[in-house]
Amino acid sequence: MSKTKTEKEFNALSGKTLDSIIIPKDGFLGILAYGDEGLVAWRKARGYKIKSAEQIQEEKKKRENE
Amino acid sequence: MSRRIAKKLLLIGWDSADWKLINPLLDAGKMPALEKLINNGVIGKLATLDPPLSPVLWTSVATGKRADKHGILGFVEPDPEIGGIRPVNVTSRTCKAIWNILHQNEMKSNVIGWWPSHPAEPINGIMISNYFQKIDHIEAEKWFMPDGTIHPEERRNEFFKLRVHLTELTGDIIYPFVPNLRLIDQEKDSRIGTIARFIAQTASVHAAATRAMRTTDWDFTAVYFDAIDHLCHGFMKYTPPQVPGVSDADFENYKHVVEGIYLFHDMMLERYLQLVDDDTVVMLISDHGFNSEHMRLNEIPHCNTAPAFDHSPFGIFCVSGPGIQKDERVYGASLLDITPTILTCFGLPVGEDMDGKVLLSIFENPTTVESIESWENIGGECGMHDENNRINTTESAEALQQLIELGYIEDPGEDKNLSVEKAIRENRFYLAKIKAIRKNLEESLSDFQQLYEEDNTDIRFNLELIKLLVHFNRFGEARTVMNNLQTIKDANIVDIEMLDGIILFNEKEYGQALKIFESLSAKPIRQPGIHLQLAMIYMQMDEYEKAIESLNKELEIDENNTLAHFHLGLSMLYLGYFREAANSFLDCIGLNYSIPAAHYYLGLSLSKTNEIKDSISALSVFLSMAPSNLNARILLADLLKTAEPAMAQSYSQQIINMKKGEIIIVSGLPRSGTSMMMQILDAAGVEILTDKLRNADDNNPKGYYEFEPVKSMARDVSWFDQADGKAIKVIAQLLKYLPGSFTYKVIFMKRNLNEVLTSQQKMLGKESKTFPMGLAETFKKDVARIENWFLLQPNIDVLYADYGELVANPEKEMDKICDFLQIDQSLKPIMISSVDSSLHRNKS
Numbered sequence: 001m002s003k004t005k006t007e008k009e010f011n012a013l014s015g016k017t018l019d020s021i022i023i024p025k026d027g028f029l030g031i032l033a034y035g036d037e038g039l040v041a042w043r044k045a046r047g048y049k050i051k052s053a054e055q056i057q058e059e060k061k062k063r064e065n066e
Numbered sequence: 067m068s069r070r071i072a073k074k075l076l077l078i079g080w081d082s083a084d085w086k087l088i089n090p091l092l093d094a095g096k097m098p099a100l101e102k103l104i105n106n107g108v109i110g111k112l113a114t115l116d117p118p119l120s121p122v123l124w125t126s127v128a129t130g131k132r133a134d135k136h137g138i139l140g141f142v143e144p145d146p147e148i149g150g151i152r153p154v155n156v157t158s159r160t161c162k163a164i165w166n167i168l169h170q171n172e173m174k175s176n177v178i179g180w181w182p183s184h185p186a187e188p189i190n191g192i193m194i195s196n197y198f199q200k201i202d203h204i205e206a207e208k209w210f211m212p213d214g215t216i217h218p219e220e221r222r223n224e225f226f227k228l229r230v231h232l233t234e235l236t237g238d239i240i241y242p243f244v245p246n247l248r249l250i251d252q253e254k255d256s257r258i259g260t261i262a263r264f265i266a267q268t269a270s271v272h273a274a275a276t277r278a279m280r281t282t283d284w285d286f287t288a289v290y291f292d293a294i295d296h297l298c299h300g301f302m303k304y305t306p307p308q309v310p311g312v313s314d315a316d317f318e319n320y321k322h323v324v325e326g327i328y329l330f331h332d333m334m335l336e337r338y339l340q341l342v343d344d345d346t347v348v349m350l351i352s353d354h355g356f357n358s359e360h361m362r363l364n365e366i367p368h369c370n371t372a373p374a375f376d377h378s379p380f381g382i383f384c385v386s387g388p389g390i391q392k393d394e395r396v397y398g399a400s401l402l403d404i405t406p407t408i409l410t411c412f413g414l415p416v417g418e419d420m421d422g423k424v425l426l427s428i429f430e431n432p433t434t435v436e437s438i439e440s441w442e443n444i445g446g447e448c449g450m451h452d453e454n455n456r457i458n459t460t461e462s463a464e465a466l467q468q469l470i471e472l473g474y475i476e477d478p479g480e481d482k483n484l485s486v487e488k489a490i491r492e493n494r495f496y497l498a499k500i501k502a503i504r505k506n507l508e509e510s511l512s513d514f515q516q517l518y519e520e521d522n523t524d525i526r527f528n529l530e531l532i533k534l535l536v537h538f539n540r541f542g543e544a545r546t547v548m549n550n551l552q553t554i555k556d557a558n559i560v561d562i563e564m565l566d567g568i569i570l571f572n573e574k575e576y577g578q579a580l581k582i583f584e585s586l587s588a589k590p591i592r593q594p595g596i597h598l599q600l601a602m603i604y605m606q607m608d609e610y611e612k613a614i615e616s617l618n619k620e621l622e623i624d625e626n627n628t629l630a631h632f633h634l635g636l637s638m639l640y641l642g643y644f645r646e647a648a649n650s651f652l653d654c655i656g657l658n659y660s661i662p663a664a665h666y667y668l669g670l671s672l673s674k675t676n677e678i679k680d681s682i683s684a685l686s687v688f689l690s691m692a693p694s695n696l697n698a699r700i701l702l703a704d705l706l707k708t709a710e711p712a713m714a715q716s717y718s719q720q721i722i723n724m725k726k727g728e729i730i731i732v733s734g735l736p737r738s739g740t741s742m743m744m745q746i747l748d749a750a751g752v753e754i755l756t757d758k759l760r761n762a763d764d765n766n767p768k769g770y771y772e773f774e775p776v777k778s779m780a781r782d783v784s785w786f787d788q789a790d791g792k793a794i795k796v797i798a799q800l801l802k803y804l805p806g807s808f809t810y811k812v813i814f815m816k817r818n819l820n821e822v823l824t825s826q827q828k829m830l831g832k833e834s835k836t837f838p839m840g841l842a843e844t845f846k847k848d849v850a851r852i853e854n855w856f857l858l859q860p861n862i863d864v865l866y867a868d869y870g871e872l873v874a875n876p877e878k879e880m881d882k883i884c885d886f887l888q889i890d891q892s893l894k895p896i897m898i899s900s901v902d903s904s905l906h907r908n909k910s
Binding site for chain 2: 028029030032033034035036037039046048050051052053054056057059060063
């Protein structure tokens with residue numbers, strides 16, 4: 001995956017303009033290597049939802065009680 | 067307070083990163099971020115510590131102290147709440163870490179994923195504990211986060227959402243590591259899951275670190291990654307070149323994993339370099355290296371901490387930023403030096419109780435190091451836990467399971483008491499090792515004896531005990547333990563033949579040891595240590611050329627073998643190749659700064675090449691490590707006498723105060739006139755140390771003047787105090803065993819070798835017509851070697867006395883002797899009269 005393509009993808013994913021940001025390397029691994037912002041953008045693109053700590057804790061408690 | 071060099075400092079830890087694996091990637095342009103860091107900064111090798119276990123080592127990094135001072139002794143510890151064991155907890159750390167010291171100095175820190183750091187400490191800043199990224203549930207939605215993972219608590223949910231679960235990863239993420247991903251049946255092959263787990267955990271830590279850095283004002287950020295270590299343990303065997311036992315399919319499928327994880331770390335490094343400004347010092351380190359290529363082990367034993375056998379002793383060090391030198395190298399750095407160096411970067415004093423030193427050579431400008439007795443004495447809030455803060459045991463049990471799966475600890479099973487007993491024993495093992503490192507050898511031996519009594523099936527207890535028993539010359543007991551070792555399952559990883567050879571070497575049975583190591587070295591294997599041992603035997607036999615050959619072979623196998631560099635230096639030194647010797651000692655020090663003898667011999671070598679300033683500097687370092695050494699002071703006094711006479715005088719005074727005394731030694735080859743010289747000294751009123759056990763005879767009508775214990779000097783010199791202020795006869799071959807705590811005036815007798823040999827033949831009742839040519843050649847070499855050896859002994863003054871001259875022209879020779887020993891000239895006639903010219907019977 002080319003750097004330009006990666007940058008375009010990142011723009012699309014994050015909704016940010018990345019003129020000032022340099023994506024470190026090729027592909028999705030590069031987006032992950034970009035840190036928290038890359039992770040958030042990558043998830044947004046895939047529609048990946050994260051539950052909150054409280055939700056998971058409540059579900060855990062519920063399972064334990066069952 | 068000293069000048070603050072760094073406004074901010076970012077410390078990145080890559081567990082197990084090794085230059086040997088990085089360098090080819092740098093050469094291929096595959097790690098551009100690291101290359102940028104290297105080109106703008108200082109690099110070096112970072113010596114690891116013993117025990118080579120990550121939680122212990124990373125705590126030493128963060129404290130500047132060894133494990134006996136910081137309290138983290140292994141992977142697990144007893145759980146005081148519900149019994150059993152749990153992964154080691156940060157509350158077991160018994161001293162302040164760098165972030166606690168910075169907290170006390172009103173600086174803000176972010177600490178992400180440090181091992182161990184759970185529960186997160188309440189520091190001034192953000193701490194994300196090492197439980198944060200650990201995936202303990204196969205379903206992302208059931209992946210709970212333990213309490214105490216995030217500090218401050220109010221940012222818990224924000225960071226919680228930055229964790230990456232392995233099921234979240236898509237094929238695109240895994241492809242760079244495993245290009246054949248689609249060909250692998252994951253139902254049958256769980257290795258993809260392992261790779262995904264560590265990529266996900268790495269991404270979690272990285273996301274948290276970047277978030278913390280972006281959203282806080284910080285002075286210090288420390289972030290730790292363990293994926294290089296874990297993936298090397300799992301996949302180094304598939305890394306090219308392909309080794310026997312690895313199938314073609316596995317090799318093809320997994321040969322990119324290790325390279326892949328390094329490249330991923332470089333990509334993350336690039337992001338860190340974007341996130342820091344020009345005022346930030348960036349320091350990248352690893353706690354040890356990882357054996358690769360021919361150093362990979364075919365198998366590792368089944369015992370606790372077995373994966374540590376894969377570790378190599380040098381990690382990486384790279385630092386760049388304001389006030390740091392550019393494109394330079396640092397030598398002799400250790401993990402213990404990181405905290406003292408960071409404190410200096412922040413203009414803070416170093417604790418005198420820290421075991422490390424400040425890496426002064428990394429700084430552009432001369433830097434003053436200030437010190438305080440101990441940071442532990444500085445009271446007040448420092449962001450550490452109070453005594454009562456304990457972690458939830460259920461959560462620690464999950465983390466414990468991961469350590470078991472990774473092979474770092476044995477499955478403790480159901481028996482909680484047994485697992486606690488094992489954990490405590492394991493910690494005692496490491497404490498015993500540290501006692502040995504701190505030269506507390508008697509206590510260490512006693513500890514290992516006890517450990518061996520409790521469990522003589524642990525290979526490590528056997529090996530450590532053998533090492534110490536050999537040190538204390540208890541060879542019989544060492545052999546008993548060695549015999550036990552042979553009966554242990556998995557002991558085939560220990561080369562018993564080599565161990566036997568090492569014991570023989572220490573018993574000074576050089577002939578037998580030589581046979582073993584010559585045979586081992588002839589085998590077509592590249593096993594580290596064999597050529598080194600062989601070289602050490604050659605050195606004992608004064609065969610320095612052969613030693614050099616063997617040492618070069620050892621260094622071809624392992625260029626990081628500090629002992630091989632050291633002995634190469636010694637061999638070069640004894641052969642008079644002073645420049646080459648200095649280079650070898652520099653190589654040795656470059657790898658391990660804390661070998662005092664290497665500094666001494668470097669100073670000695672440089673004094674011979676007239677590099678006086680550097681020689682003085684090396685000797686001064688040596689004296690800072692070994693302040694009671696006499697030879698270094700004698701050498702320094704001599705080197706300084708022109709340039710700095712006051713300091714030379716001060717050293718001279720110290721020599722007088724320190725030395726045990728001065729002894730006159732009469733030496734030479736047997737039958738070179740040593741007894742005659744003893745008679746002369748006797749006549750001059752010099753007190754002689756002799757037991758008169760050997761009576762006068764035809765060969766020595768006036769007596770031998772010998773002292774029986776001299777014969778066993780190689781084994782025992784404890785009687786040497788008796789010789790103080792006296793004269794004693796020591797044959798040339800035993801001179802090397804003279805204890806270093808005295809100064810010596812040596813009168814070395816020289817006599818025509820034909821005469822010496824004829825006299826010896828006659829004394830032995832052998833036919834004098836058959837002249838032993840081989841022996842003549844050996845003696846000639848011996849004398850030349852001893853003359854060279856004298857040049858390297860600052861505590862020895864030598865006078866060469868010629869037997870022939872002494873008999874033919876005693877007046878002149880007596881002048882020299884009187885002058886050398888400061889004997890009153892009025893005694894000269896009586897000394898001359900003691901020489902019986904009729905003794906000169908074997909004149910050639």
